[in-house]
Amino acid sequence: MSNNPFKGIDNTKLNWNHIKIWYTAGMGFFTDAYDLLIISYILAVMIDAYKYYGFNMAGFTEYLIGNQATFWTGLLASSAIWTAIIGQLVFGYIGDRLGRKKVYGVEASLLTAGALLSALSPNLPLLILFRSIMGLGIGGDYPISATIMSEYSNVKDRGKLVALVFSNQALGSIAALIVGVVAALTLPPDIAWRVMAGFGAIPAATVIYLRRKVPETPRYSLIAKGDVEEAKKAAQFVGANLQVKDSLKAPNSSTKLNIMTFLRNYSLLLIGTAGTWFILDIAFYGTGVYSSSVITPIFGSPFSSTITSITEFQSELAKQLFIGGIPYLVGFPGYFTAVALIDKLGRKLIQVQGFIVMGILYGIVSLVLFQAGKSISFTIPATVAFILYSLTFFFIDFGANTTTFVIPSEVYPTKFRSTGHGISAASGKLGAAITTYLFPSLVASIGFRNIFVLLTAVSIIGAILTIVLIPEPKMKSLEDVAKEEIQTETESE
Template sequence: MSSYNNNVKLDAQELNNRRREALSKIDNAEFGWFHIRACLVAGVGFFTDAYDLFAINLIGFGYLADRLGRKKMYGVELMIIIVATLGQALSGNGSVLSISAAIIIWRVFVGIGIGGDYPLSAVITSEFATTNRRGAMMAAVFAMQGFGYLTTGIIAIILLAAFKSSIHDDVKNLDYVWRILIGFGCIPALVAVYFRLTIPETPRYVLDIENNVNKAERDVANVLKENRNHLQSENDNEPVVSNPNIAKGSLSDFAAYFSKWENFKVLFGTSMAWFALDVAFYGIGLNNSFILSSINLGGLKGDNWGTCWNSAVGQIIIVLLGAVPGYWATVFTVERLGRIRIQVLGFVMSCILFCALGFAYNEIRNTSAALFIILFALTQFFQNFGPNSTTFIIPGEVFPTRYRSTGHGIAAGSGKLGAIVAQVGFSRMKDNGGSNAGIPTLLKIFALFMFIGLIVTFLIPETKGKTLEELSNEDDESMSTQHNALNEEK
């Protein structure tokens, strides 16, 4: 009996070494075309998400990706977005269902697709990335949102210019514009579907969830274009080599892992930071008419074409002033400054700027419209060069493989709960006491949420320069002990 246990221990040690070697190759690989392709394939989803605007995020796809695999779910969510986007563009009035009701129904499905895209794109990018470029790769994926916003405005301007005379002749011709505008969002998504469906499963999922060491070694060699002559072919019908030290995901294991404070505080911190950020981020986005009116790009009474034109031009200006520079500042500095420093900086500056705009709203607007726009652009910059980017990056790094997608989905879902609070709870406050009279109060509330986001940030560990295994708060020995204990309970 003793000899048998010793053999098992030696086998387990060898498997752990093979696991570490496979992961080390991924973590320390030379940056190459595969990493660029992974960013582009993941980033197209965020381009489309932003193009289609934002909807309710659900955690369902995050859980399924942990249970069934990243590869099996990746592409499915994009196909849902494509079908639902086309459904919106082709919606019409009927005796049973009005056009507005049809669009709302399709938007629910778009929300489901987007809810899947967040955790899947984050986790697949993080699990394929090298350790020293992981944050930059994930930030680059997320930064595609900025280009999505920008492209929406550009396409809208092109369409409005093309249909200008026909819209002036008959305002109903605006119908062509919004349908083409929405439908155009399917084009980049259709291009990306093939690549998403053919992307390999991440080696970490194969190692830690499928628990197939041989397959993971082959996949790593395949991704890195290594010489695979020393590895057995997949067609050789070799037995599956499993590592007994790997803990399996289950409800009891989930409860055991997150019942520990050092793990729960990370889940709470990432979720609450995302919630606090999105209250302000979406609160501003849903009430930006007061910004556009400050640069004479507000609505024009009796001129539907002019109102749409001003809205499109205003969106482009706002995105170019704050959003796009903020996103890419994160991409280029996240590996030097670290995620937490950027998130703290973003929350602090956003809090200060919202306080300035909230407490001196009328004074600033009456003194200088340019100053008002500059301050607002800075809030956009520091939200994107700050928590809007890092709240996406960090949850894709800090959880173990078996819960990485689920954890990211929970954090992202918390963020979208914040968006709902902003839309349902605050949208009516804007006009309390008159048109836009409630804006100063809203800005003060947003400052409070930025402060809350700052406080919970200190519950989250810095992830810069650490492997995903280091960040999971587990080592091989503890994983083995936990796994054996759960098996004994069963």
């Protein structure tokens, strides 16, 4: 677009304020990933403390044993995910309707409050309620943080910067592994799970103030609000000049957010960004939240049948939690491989190869796995099967887990950008919620082998949707990617 007023932003060099926005935006995703892994640890602490040591937690244990155990386990594991869907849709809409700045910081406050209240919960139903509050904050973080980072980024580094925001998930996963294992090893079970839950409040709390201070993005200020002065000041925040005259054509009625207009004009694109994210999170959350359930049958439970002391139980529990977190260690470099290559290889290629390799790995695991009741065996060494399973986490992260977050922040026009991202993210969390809630029942009804067959199929569908429906935003301005016409008079260069 020859008269694009945002050329100064697109061509600016990477600078300290880009990094500041990255940190401010990224801490929410640290908390999101921390929560994904830590809830599986919290469940393990509550259930295993009773199962292997007879440790009863009043207000909690009675819900997680007996006939209703599957229902309450699934609800606790998925409660934050269900409300994240609401947060993604609501904050995404508000971000386009009222501006990114208006709500930035609210989601971090919800994350902080939800995590703290979770740690203080007197019983399981209230823990579910407080985690639901946290889920609203997690959901709200997706469209607002992604959009703000995307709209402030230069073209050369945009993919890298938005992916770096998301890569805080890698750090959150490692933090959960460390906090979970140390708490389980050193604290009584009824204290350990509360420390695990409460720690998630810290990273979100550190950015509430910073988020309130981030200026409205220059693109939203100019295109949606028609405020030239605000847009120019925002551009200067990252050391750029906005190339637009002080006189501005008033935004016409089409710049107002209209959901029906959005759905009519971008339905196929939405199927691409939302559908691939839905498929990705089916795999990511199903194998993530219940990673210990997948891995324990491979290596066997570390718990002996003769645990006689709390110290022995703590040691065995910490060992099991660490084993369950190993796939996240394998996946960790996948995030940063994506960061390093996303502006070189492009979003589309990384997403397609990720889905394809995931499908191949899931397919191999399903072919070599045999299950009789709860007993699992392999036609190859169990260690090799474990490595193949763990590698799926690397290609999830060096693949669709990163790119499904980045792409919706680039392919929609300014007036619909956070809405498009919010709907896409909500679709992903819907897949996450469904698989998280149903996983225990699916294990019981169809077994692990058929679960991996299903994961193989959805991975291939994800690759096909990407090839057919996703455009490549690499090295293009946001306006060119979204084919967005800007009703402004630009300054002569």
